[in-house]
Amino acid sequence: MKLYALLLSVTALFFSYSVFAAAAPADGEKLFNSNGCQSCHYTAGPAKEKTIADQLAKKGPELWYAGSKFQAPWLTAWLQDPQPIRPLAYNSLVDKNPGNHSKLAAADASQIAEFLMSLTSADVEAGVIKPKKNPKGRLIFNKKMPCGGCHQYPGRKGKIMGGMSGPSLLHAKQRLNPDWIYAYMLNPKTFKPIKMMPVFAGILSEKDMKSVSAYVANFD
């Protein structure tokens, strides 16, 4: 009898957890839509852009693989205090980023982050890249394919270095999933078919892309 009751309790607990786990991202999705986030960010993959005009028509980055790209603690905190990631406004080479992204209350940010973190891509293999300051990655980043030409990155003594057209790589350690950085370099068109950054796959070796991904993933 006791065993039967125990089994019943465990089963009930399992189902209640499953329902809760399934419900939470759905609640976040409702909030995402009711806050109007969908008007700038699409969340259903795969990537839709086929032309430059398609890319330029977007008001903000696509989020259909947000759960593979971001780190949950960073995303939850950022939604409550959204500091610009790009120096320039999205899709602009002229206007400064106005820094006017909507700010969310902690509870809403947490639920929306939960929804966004549920959006993952099968093209991001887990556990491949470990953030690491490595000479090969540094050489590629600084000399071979100078990523700093377009991306801001941390220089010496806290100086912010680099170009303006790409998203900043400052705090990549907290913001980005290291495995996503590599997956994006390896197969960029899966995530961003039309983008201002050159395709390096087929130019850099996979080993080089792993090194530079690990290097970028270590940026504070």
Next chain:
Amino acid sequence: MFKSRFISILLVFFFSTSPSFAASDSTKQVFKFYCAQCHGDTGTGDGVNVTEDFATEPRNFTSGKEMSKLSDADIKNVIMDGGPSASKSALMPPWGKTLTDAQADELVAYLRELCNCKGAE
């Protein structure tokens, strides 16, 4: 006569419905999207990435004097394989896996319009 007209109609239909043609971007648009970030909107070499950290001066495409020193093949080579392929800065990345061969040719022609010059033989 009828046969050749029929083939022409078929060709027009094929090319107008082919996604690669329907989805093509204009050369000016390609320039503004990929090249302007460093070379500037009008090609004068003053793109938004040219900060104090930028270790070279991007090519000013409106300079007939400088651009006429380069052949069309030189320019296409740098576009596709990057600056180091012509002993220039690595800040000019290789676009060979991003742009099509035809887009690179069109860009070369566009740069010739900007410099209003012909290339070295």
